[in-house]
Amino acid sequence: MQKQGYFLFGRVSKTHGVKGELNIRIDVDNPYEFESLKMMFIEINKNLIPYFIQEMRISGQKAFVSLVDINSVEKAAVLCGRDIYLPEALIPRLDENQFYLQEIIGYEVTDIHFGPLGKVQDVIELPQQNLMQLLVDGHEILVPIHDETIVGIDKVRKSIEIEAPDGLIDLYLSN
Numbered sequence: 001m002q003k004q005g006y007f008l009f010g011r012v013s014k015t016h017g018v019k020g021e022l023n024i025r026i027d028v029d030n031p032y033e034f035e036s037l038k039m040m041f042i043e044i045n046k047n048l049i050p051y052f053i054q055e056m057r058i059s060g061q062k063a064f065v066s067l068v069d070i071n072s073v074e075k076a077a078v079l080c081g082r083d084i085y086l087p088e089a090l091i092p093r094l095d096e097n098q099f100y101l102q103e104i105i106g107y108e109v110t111d112i113h114f115g116p117l118g119k120v121q122d123v124i125e126l127p128q129q130n131l132m133q134l135l136v137d138g139h140e141i142l143v144p145i146h147d148e149t150i151v152g153i154d155k156v157r158k159s160i161e162i163e164a165p166d167g168l169i170d171l172y173l174s175n
Contacts, residue, residue: 003048006041006085007102013080020076022065024084031058033092041085048085099153101130101145108159109134112151114169117141141172
């Protein structure tokens, strides 16, 4: 779920220990950039509720977090399975030719051979590769996101120029 002005940071996986500590899975490229985080927002009933962080220990793509006023397994268990958001202002800035996967949703995509294709509807993250989902004339097209496919990206115009693998677009549109 996309929240205006916030980005998905991770998800509460389970409780840890007997004092209400949480084990969270972190969904950002470099979790260690967030080691000094003081607050996080947990989605409860479609609302983002702020929680102050007492302590956070990051280990790879997970963290053990103690929150203020969450001091028992019972209180922590209520938060399990919930998404964690942070304000977009905390997103580290990237170089001009780099982008965050969720950032390109809504960008216009143009293939250098096929022409304008439409907007990125979603980004699908898979272990093998990431894909951008496009809808062209009612057909879903999944385009790999990697250096060989993306020719250029214009963050100001919110557009991506691609060179899709030979026959990929025709394959999707021929059905």
